[in-house]
Structure formats: structure tokens, C-alpha cells
Amino acid sequence: MTGAQTDGLTIGRGRNGLAKRLRLVAISIAAALLTGWIVQIVLLGMESRERERAELYWNGYAVMYVELNGGFDGLQERLVRDGYVYGADSDFAVRIYAGDDDHYEKVAEVSRGGEWSGGRKLPVMIGGRIVGYTETSITSFGHSWFIKFVVPCMTGLFVLTCGLILQHKLNRTEDQAGRRLAEELKTYMAQHRHLPVDSGERDWTSLKGEIGDLLRRNQQLETVRTTMVADIAHELRTPIAIMRATLDHALQSGAxxxxxxxxxxxxxxxxxxxxxxxxxxxxLAESGHLPLFKSWFSMTELAEEVLETLSAAGEERGIRHDITGLPDATMYGDRGRIKQLLINLVGNAFRHAQSLVTVDLALAGGSIQLTVSDDGPGIEEEELERVFDRFYRGTETAKGGRGRGTGLGLGLAIVREFARAHGGEAAVRSRYGEGASFVVTLPVMKE
Known part of the structure; x- marks a missing residue:
């Protein structure tokens, strides 16, 4: 291959490259427009589904309240208290009316962050009779032109920019590869030796390995999700079945x-x-939005209070309890959250202890170190790093017939997240067959 031939190859490749670049620009623009249109459709669909869900939710709320209380008296106060249970991501307003088609009046209203935009009135049906109406306004995704038009346009512009940047990088890579190929061909023709092997095959192997890792991780996440749904369904099934059976029997007997x-x-x-x-x-804790109402309180007194409350079940099995360490450990934090943390740890210890539960308080570098220990069967080494994961319930232990796999697996996850919300951390030490010690470190004071 002569120099003229390689130069011709470069010129031809340049012409083809220009056409290819123009095609990429056109594709990027089309992709940007399509993305903006899809985003707008998705936002409008989400808004419609959210509004319908909110309307049905608050209508059911009103029906249940009237059935339980025989009327709308006190609904305003209850509605204000219960408003937080609806999704934290939505701005909404709810109006509830009492009356029928001929005459009705507003008896309750609650609003969170949104402006009233009107909505359809759904009848509150009790025994086949209309006793009122509910009206819900949702602005979770907004009714403004900004959300409906600017966001899709910005999304499309972002896609277009990304496409142009990607095109530029691809062009640079292609140019560099073309220049390397031309030089290698010239060298080959001049020296009659083999072309060096490109490293692309090795890079592709690495990429395939990363894709395999992602697929395995996706499979693990899907397994966790499926298990989580099954666990929640299991926990809900029993109480709902009991309540339904009891109520069905009462309805059938008429008593x-x-x-x-x-x-x-x-x-x-x-x-x-x-x-x-x-x-x-x-x-809330995992998202960093857990509200904390902090004050100074005695950790020692709180630990004694929790031990006294939970010791009754342990005494029936002959389990003793003791508190050691600082006689008066004081900290600045949310007493209610720390009490829940202690209840989860001490309750867990009593469930698995053979004869003794110990709570120890120590001061370590401006932090209180709380250690709750039991002399139960302990935790297997491969489970230690997972005991604080939500919905992880461990496996059934061989000793004593009491496994750590009871409940929904939220208690220890709450312990860790409440500790982190206070600027602390939770850890566990255990050897299988030798009991377990849960250590929570909490700063004495953290604003």
C-alpha cells in the first residue's frame, strides 16, 4: 500500500466521517425531542394517578371515620393529626363536606404546602346513603407551566448535549484510531512485520465482567425485594385474618x-x-429526615427504666439482668428515639439470653458507649455484617431452639439508623455459642 493509497483512505474516511457526524447530530436532536415528549407524558400520567389515589384514600378515610364515630364530629382535629400519614412527597389539600345532594357544608379541611386547585367531589356512602363528600387537590407534580413544559425541554436539551458530547468523544476516538491504523499500515508496508494486537479484546473482557457483576447485583436486589414483600405480607396476614374473622362472626351473629x-x-x-x-x-431515618426533639436526659435512668419494663418476661425464664458502668451518664438527644433504640436492643437480648442480660455504660472520647450483652447462642460469623440490614432476620440457631430469625427484621435496622441520626454508630461483637454484644456509640452532645 503506497502513501497515496493511505492518503486516499484518510480522505475517504473523512468524507464518510462527516456524513456520519451529521447523522449523529440528527439522531441526537430526534432523541432529545422524543425524550422531552416522553417525560411530559410520564409527568402528566403520574400526576393523574397520584390525584386518583389521593381522592380514593381520603374518601375511604372519611367513610371509615363516620363508620367508627357515627358522624363528622371531631373530624377536623383528627384530620390535622393524621395528615402526615399521606406521602411526604406530595403537596395536597383535602376538604370534607357533610350533607346530601340538596345541601352540604364543609366540616373539615387540611392543607400541606399546596394551593387549592379544585377537584371532583366523591360521595361518602354509608349504608347506601350519601352522608357527605370529599374533595382533594394534589400538586405533587405541579400544575405550573414550569413543570409541564420547562422540565421536558430541559430534559431534551440535556439529552441533546449528552449526545453531542458523546459524538465529539467518539469522533476523537475514531480519528485517533484512524491515525494509528494509517501509521501501523505504513510501518507494516515499510518493515514487513506483523501489526501490534490492539487491547480492545482485553477491554471488552473487562466490560463483560462488569456487566456480569451488575446482573448479579440486580438479581440480588430482586431477591431482597421479593423477600421483603413476602415478609411484609406475612406480617400483615395474621392480624388482618384475625380481625376479619372476628368481625365476620360478629356480623353474621348480629351480636x-x-x-x-x-x-x-x-x-x-x-x-x-x-x-x-x-x-x-x-x-425517615435512612433518608436523613427523622425529626429529633433533643433535650438533656440521664441515659442511666433511661436504661434502668427499660430494663425494669422488659425484665418481667425474662424473670419467668430465670434470666437475670444487670446495669454496670457510669452511675449517671447524661447526654443531649431525643429521649424517645433513644428509648426505642434501648427497647429494641434489650428486648433482643432477653429473647436470646440463657441466664443473664447486661447493660454497660461507658464514656469514650466525648461519646457514651452503650453495650447490651446476652449469654445466648450468639451469631454466626457470616451473619455479623448483615444483622443491621432491614428485613434481615438471620437463621434459626441450633442451641436452645431460639433463632434470631423472628419478627420482621426491623428492630436492629432501627437501632443503627437512630444511632446515626444522633451522629453515632452501632456495631456487634459475637462468637457463635458465646453470646452477643451490641455496642452503640452516641455523642454526649451534637447539635
Missing amino acids: PLAPDKLAVLHDETLRLSRLVRDLQELA
């Missing part, structure tokens, strides 16, 4: 519920409430 049956229903609603509370607080 009022006995006090013991009411107590069962009350216990099951408390169980569901605790589950919802734990999930909500854990989500």
Missing part, C-alpha cells in the same frame, strides 16, 4: 362483640400500627 374479642382486635390494630410506625421511622 355485639364481647370485651375479650374487642381486646383481641385492639391488640391486632396495635400490632399493625407498630409495623407501620417502624417502617415509616426507618424510612
Whole structure:
């Protein structure tokens, strides 16, 4: 191959490259327009689904309130208290009216962050009769021109910019590769030796390995998601089944519920409430939005209070408890959150202890070190790094027939996230067959 031939090859490649670049520009523009259009459709669809969900939610809320209370009295105060349970990502307003088609008046209203934009009125049906209406306004995705038009345009512009940058990099890579190829061909023709092997095959092998890692991780995440849904469904199934069976029996018999049956229903609603509370607080803590109401309090007194409360179940099994270390450890934090942290740790220790539960308080470099220990069967080494993961319940232990795989697996996850919310950390030390020690380090004071 002569120099003229290689120069011709370069010129031809340059012409083809120009056409290719123009095609890439056209594709980038089309992709930007398509992306903006898709984003707008998605936003409008999400807004519509969110509005419908909110309307059904608050209508069901009003129906349940009237069924439980016999009317709308006190609804305004209850609505203000319960407004937070609706999704934290949405600005909404709710109006509830009492009356029928001929005459109705507003009896309750709550608003969070949004301006009233109107909505359809859904009837509150009790026994086949309209007793009121609910009206919901949602602005979670906004009704403004900014959200509906500017965001899709900005998204399309971003895609276009990315496409042009990618095109520029590809062109540079192609030019460099072309120049290397031309030089290698010239060298080959002049010296009659083999061309060096490009490293592209090695890079492709590395890329395939990364893709395999991503696929494995995706499979693991899917397994965790499936297990999580199954665990939550399992926890909800029992209380709901008990409540439904009790209520069905009462409806069929036509007799009022006995006090013991009411107590069962009350216990099951408390169980569901605790589950919802734990999930909500854990989500807030993991996102860094857990509200903390801080004050000075005695950690020692709080630990003694929790031990005294939870020791009754342990005493029935002959389990002793003790508190050691600082006689009066004081810290600045949210006493309620720290109490929940202690309840989870001490309750876990009593469940697995053979004969003794110990709470130790120590001061370490401006922080309080709380250690809760039990002399139970311990935790296997491969499980130690996962005990604080949400929904991880461990495996059934061989000793004593009591595994750490009970409950929904939220207790220790809450311990870690509450500790981190206070600027601290949680850890575990254990050898299988020798008990376990959970160590929580909390700063004495952190604003």
C-alpha cells in the first residue's frame, strides 16, 4: 500500500466521517425531542394517578371515620393529626363536606404546602346513603407551566448535549484510531512485520465482567425485594385474618362483640400500627429526615427504666439482668428515639439470653458507649455484617431452639439508623455459642 493509497483512505474516511457526524447530530436532536415528549407524558400520567389515589384514600378515610364515630364530629382535629400519614412527597389539600345532594357544608379541611386547585367531589356512602363528600387537590407534580413544559425541554436539551458530547468523544476516538491504523499500515508496508494486537479484546473482557457483576447485583436486589414483600405480607396476614374473622362472626351473629374479642382486635390494630410506625421511622431515618426533639436526659435512668419494663418476661425464664458502668451518664438527644433504640436492643437480648442480660455504660472520647450483652447462642460469623440490614432476620440457631430469625427484621435496622441520626454508630461483637454484644456509640452532645 503506497502513501497515496493511505492518503486516499484518510480522505475517504473523512468524507464518510462527516456524513456520519451529521447523522449523529440528527439522531441526537430526534432523541432529545422524543425524550422531552416522553417525560411530559410520564409527568402528566403520574400526576393523574397520584390525584386518583389521593381522592380514593381520603374518601375511604372519611367513610371509615363516620363508620367508627357515627358522624363528622371531631373530624377536623383528627384530620390535622393524621395528615402526615399521606406521602411526604406530595403537596395536597383535602376538604370534607357533610350533607346530601340538596345541601352540604364543609366540616373539615387540611392543607400541606399546596394551593387549592379544585377537584371532583366523591360521595361518602354509608349504608347506601350519601352522608357527605370529599374533595382533594394534589400538586405533587405541579400544575405550573414550569413543570409541564420547562422540565421536558430541559430534559431534551440535556439529552441533546449528552449526545453531542458523546459524538465529539467518539469522533476523537475514531480519528485517533484512524491515525494509528494509517501509521501501523505504513510501518507494516515499510518493515514487513506483523501489526501490534490492539487491547480492545482485553477491554471488552473487562466490560463483560462488569456487566456480569451488575446482573448479579440486580438479581440480588430482586431477591431482597421479593423477600421483603413476602415478609411484609406475612406480617400483615395474621392480624388482618384475625380481625376479619372476628368481625365476620360478629356480623353474621348480629351480636355485639364481647370485651375479650374487642381486646383481641385492639391488640391486632396495635400490632399493625407498630409495623407501620417502624417502617415509616426507618424510612425517615435512612433518608436523613427523622425529626429529633433533643433535650438533656440521664441515659442511666433511661436504661434502668427499660430494663425494669422488659425484665418481667425474662424473670419467668430465670434470666437475670444487670446495669454496670457510669452511675449517671447524661447526654443531649431525643429521649424517645433513644428509648426505642434501648427497647429494641434489650428486648433482643432477653429473647436470646440463657441466664443473664447486661447493660454497660461507658464514656469514650466525648461519646457514651452503650453495650447490651446476652449469654445466648450468639451469631454466626457470616451473619455479623448483615444483622443491621432491614428485613434481615438471620437463621434459626441450633442451641436452645431460639433463632434470631423472628419478627420482621426491623428492630436492629432501627437501632443503627437512630444511632446515626444522633451522629453515632452501632456495631456487634459475637462468637457463635458465646453470646452477643451490641455496642452503640452516641455523642454526649451534637447539635
